[in-house]
Amino acid sequence: MVVGANVGATEDEPLRYAESDARRFRDLLLELADVRSDRALLVLGGGPEDILRALTEVRGRAAEISRSGRRVLLFFYYSGHGDDDGLHLPRGALPISQLRAELLQVPADLRVTFLDACRSLGRPKGVQRGAAFALTATPDSPRGAVELRASSAGEAAQESEEFAGAVFTHFLISGLRGGADADHDGRVTLTELYSYTYRRTVLRTGTGAVLQHPAFAAELAGTGEVILTRPERASATLEVPSGADRYLVFSIPSAAVVGEMLGGETSQLAVPPGRFLVARRSGSNTAVATADLSWGGRKRLAESDFQPIPREELVLRGGRLEVRTRRIEPRLGIEVAPGSAQSLAARAGMGLSWTLGSFDFELDVAYVGGNANTTGFNGSEQAVTGGPGVAWRTYFGRWTVATGLGLELRYSWQHLLRPDATRTADAGFSTFENKSYASLGPRAGLHSALALGNHLSLGLGVSAAGLFHREQASLGGNQVVFRPIFFATGGLGYAF
Amino acid sequence: MRFDTRAATGIALGLCVGCGQAAGPHFNPPFATLFGAITSSSVPTPSEVRVALVWRKRDPEGNILRVAQELAVRTDFPVRFRLDIDTLPPSDAINIGTNADGSMDPTFHYATGSLIIYEDVNANGTLDLLPTDAVGTVDRVLGIPEHLSVFYVESSVPRSSAGAQKGFNLRREPSVVDPQPGASTCSPVPVGVREYLPLSSEIQVALTADPELSREMCARTTPTPDAGCVGSSCSWIPVPPGALVTCNGDGTAYMYKFCPPATLCASSSCDYGCGQRSPSDPVPPDWPCP
Numbered sequence: 001m002v003v004g005a006n007v008g009a010t011e012d013e014p015l016r017y018a019e020s021d022a023r024r025f026r027d028l029l030l031e032l033a034d035v036r037s038d039r040a041l042l043v044l045g046g047g048p049e050d051i052l053r054a055l056t057e058v059r060g061r062a063a064e065i066s067r068s069g070r071r072v073l074l075f076f077y078y079s080g081h082g083d084d085d086g087l088h089l090p091r092g093a094l095p096i097s098q099l100r101a102e103l104l105q106v107p108a109d110l111r112v113t114f115l116d117a118c119r120s121l122g123r124p125k126g127v128q129r130g131a132a133f134a135l136t137a138t139p140d141s142p143r144g145a146v147e148l149r150a151s152s153a154g155e156a157a158q159e160s161e162e163f164a165g166a167v168f169t170h171f172l173i174s175g176l177r178g179g180a181d182a183d184h185d186g187r188v189t190l191t192e193l194y195s196y197t198y199r200r201t202v203l204r205t206g207t208g209a210v211l212q213h214p215a216f217a218a219e220l221a222g223t224g225e226v227i228l229t230r231p232e233r234a235s236a237t238l239e240v241p242s243g244a245d246r247y248l249v250f251s252i253p254s255a256a257v258v259g260e261m262l263g264g265e266t267s268q269l270a271v272p273p274g275r276f277l278v279a280r281r282s283g284s285n286t287a288v289a290t291a292d293l294s295w296g297g298r299k300r301l302a303e304s305d306f307q308p309i310p311r312e313e314l315v316l317r318g319g320r321l322e323v324r325t326r327r328i329e330p331r332l333g334i335e336v337a338p339g340s341a342q343s344l345a346a347r348a349g350m351g352l353s354w355t356l357g358s359f360d361f362e363l364d365v366a367y368v369g370g371n372a373n374t375t376g377f378n379g380s381e382q383a384v385t386g387g388p389g390v391a392w393r394t395y396f397g398r399w400t401v402a403t404g405l406g407l408e409l410r411y412s413w414q415h416l417l418r419p420d421a422t423r424t425a426d427a428g429f430s431t432f433e434n435k436s437y438a439s440l441g442p443r444a445g446l447h448s449a450l451a452l453g454n455h456l457s458l459g460l461g462v463s464a465a466g467l468f469h470r471e472q473a474s475l476g477g478n479q480v481v482f483r484p485i486f487f488a489t490g491g492l493g494y495a496f
Numbered sequence: 497m498r499f500d501t502r503a504a505t506g507i508a509l510g511l512c513v514g515c516g517q518a519a520g521p522h523f524n525p526p527f528a529t530l531f532g533a534i535t536s537s538s539v540p541t542p543s544e545v546r547v548a549l550v551w552r553k554r555d556p557e558g559n560i561l562r563v564a565q566e567l568a569v570r571t572d573f574p575v576r577f578r579l580d581i582d583t584l585p586p587s588d589a590i591n592i593g594t595n596a597d598g599s600m601d602p603t604f605h606y607a608t609g610s611l612i613i614y615e616d617v618n619a620n621g622t623l624d625l626l627p628t629d630a631v632g633t634v635d636r637v638l639g640i641p642e643h644l645s646v647f648y649v650e651s652s653v654p655r656s657s658a659g660a661q662k663g664f665n666l667r668r669e670p671s672v673v674d675p676q677p678g679a680s681t682c683s684p685v686p687v688g689v690r691e692y693l694p695l696s697s698e699i700q701v702a703l704t705a706d707p708e709l710s711r712e713m714c715a716r717t718t719p720t721p722d723a724g725c726v727g728s729s730c731s732w733i734p735v736p737p738g739a740l741v742t743c744n745g746d747g748t749a750y751m752y753k754f755c756p757p758a759t760l761c762a763s764s765s766c767d768y769g770c771g772q773r774s775p776s777d778p779v780p781p782d783w784p785c786p
Contacts, residue, residue: 339521340520340521341518341519341520341521341523372519373521374519374520374521374522374523374524375521375522375523375524375582376523376524376525376582376583377519377523377524411515412518414518414519416519416523420584423584423587423650424584426605426650426651426662427527427584427648427649427650427662427663427664428661428662428663429527429663433519433523433525435516435517435518435519436516437515437516437517437518438515438516439518469516469517469518470515470516470517470518471517471518471519471520472517472518472519472520472523472525478517481520
């Protein structure tokens with residue numbers, strides 16, 4: 001059961017990320033803990049009565065599972081305002097004692113509770129999306145209840161703009177991803193997680209005005225460790241060079257913080273398949289690198305993968321930093337120009353783009369060639385075409401989609417032949433016509449790129465342009481005409 | 497002076513668009529353009545008036561085969577008009593030239609055609625030529641320029657066609673008159689000489705819709721061989737009933753012209769025949785001259 005509430009009591013300043021953190025934690029359970037979606041309850045912005053109603057439902061489902069003879073593991077996560085006595089919810093408070101009592105009513109073998117509650121006036125906080133690792137408890141795990149709280153009595157749980165979420169949750173997630181795996185056995189135990197989260201949270205908040213000590217309480221019976229995750233089973237793993245540097249991992253393109261590593265203690269992090277930006281801080285030096293784990297696997301970043309950037313830029317843009325801002329993309333495609341002498345043509349060219357924030361500034365240069373047919377001639381037409389453009393980039397999973405506007409400038413050559421050249425020549429007429437002309441007009445397009453690695457991408461684009469040029473009328477005379485053209489291209493991009 | 501970037505950009509773009517000209521999908525500059533005028537019209541001008549160039553080809557048997565080629569008409573038709581010839585004559589219309597001795601001259605390829613202004617009655621956009629057994633017409637011929645033809649040369653121009661050029665020519669044809677009694681031929685006789693005119697010459701045409709003009713729509717016409725004979729040794733030919741007879745002054749020679757009411761394209765329009773006797777010979781029975 002996952003609960004998030006941005007709004008607390010009337011005296012609490014609304015939070016920014018509590019509900020989104022809760023949503024991401026729920027996603028984490030679905031992805032990594034074999035939790036069925038109908039068994040993962042999410043309560044966002046609800047009051048005490050909503051939480052109690054949900055707990056009743058949880059109790060019923062746990063009983064159902066328990067009756068089938070299977071082990072029940074209950075996770076309860078709360079992100080929002082609260083204090084030592086209870087959770088601050090929109091329509092009243094829910095006493096901690098009542099919450100614990102309700103949780104005890106759930107017939108679970110093991111209850112793990114995470115409370116990231118800001119006791120005082122807080123700042124936005126959030127929880128990052130979980131990685132592809134197994135969140136499990138071994139069959140012989142101890143039974144009982146475990147509770148991890150973001151802060152000790154009398155302390156405020158803090159949030160960080162850098163993490164776009166709560167400090168406690170940030171290290172909780174990082175620890176579960178493998179950051180807490182102190183003995184490097186590929187498993188994160190409850191003890192390791194608390195140790196890691198406590199140390200990192202204290203260290204982090206120690207640089208600020210308010211120190212925060214995460215609290216731990218457990219009532220366990222039985223033997224063995226409580227194993228929470230197995231990062232070794234993750235489908236994707238990111239490794240960084242060992243050392244005393246601090247690495248913050250962002251997801252691309254969402255720019256969400258995935259986790260944190262310290263090269264000195266844990267040099268690997270379990271991550272979901274995807275692309276990542278890794279920012280390294282070493283003293284006053286900052287550097288970034290990218291890693292493509294779209295297809296899973298293990299990526300070990302080398303020292304040479306990092307390129308230094310100004311600290312101010314990293315602070316300003318965070319996970320939206322573009323490490324490789326320039327891209328060159330050879331393209332091949334076809335062009336259709338209905339109503340013109342050249343209705344179908346091949347297009348080969350190159351796109352050069354430069355990324356600045358969410359914008360791509362592009363220069364497209366291409367050669368267009370194909371047959372040209374008029375009422376009285378057959379022949380060919382070739383052109384050099386292209387122009388500048390600007391595009392707005394958006395992201396859909398691994399795809400980057402750029403919607404752009406630009407200008408198409410073109411110079412064309414036509415070589416036209418009379419169909420019956422021999423007779424035409426015998427009659428004393430010229431058998432061909434050569435023409436050249438310039439045209440220009442606006443262009444709009446959609447270009448999508450699928451990342452194939454740190455440098456390569458597969459690009460697909462469709463564009464439309466309206467070109468104006470002078471045209472010789474069929475019965476003499478000239479006029480400026482408008483011709484629409486449509487072209488589709490595919491290419492392999494290289495970013496550098 | 498302050499530099500106006502927007503104006504400069506506009507000028508540059510304008511110049512760019514104005515640079516050169518493209519051949520559009522309908523690009524087909526004409527090989528030749530003819531100019532004409534309607535001099536008179538005795539019929540109301542229909543809405544579907546078109547112009548065709550009907551090429552005539554004589555086959556080895558002497559038949560006249562016709563092939564029609566539509567022409568693009570411009571400007572303020574029907575008073576004045578311009579005709580664009582934007583395709584070559586069909587291959588079927590090309591004749592092989594002959595030498596003075598009647599032998600073939602394979603190096604001389606030519607075609608001869610007539611302009612036909614017609615009403616496209618069935619609105620199919622083409623002049624519908626008629627089969628040999630046609631009893632009526634599909635389209636209606638409104639007018640044909642008199643004594644004027646389009647002469648097309650698709651080879652070097654022989655000396656016999658002095659004045660002509662490669663390609664399309666406008667040629668004034670001699671008038672044809674009926675033969676005179678006692679003349680050396682029974683065929684219509686040309687009067688005047690062929691003359692090549694500049695293509696810019698104005699073609700004058702009167703719209704009469706004369707039914708006789710419809711014969712120019714016949715896809716195939718079989719000419720009637722010359723009848724009669726010349727000289728005292730040959731027998732004279734009886735004059736068919738209804739023929740128009742012309743005698744000489746002393747009644748010793750005659751020429752008849754018979755235009756039977758045959759089907760439209762069955763034969764050439766009129767048969768000619770001649771007869772002649774010595775003044776000293778007795779007058780044969782049924783001799784048509786007094």
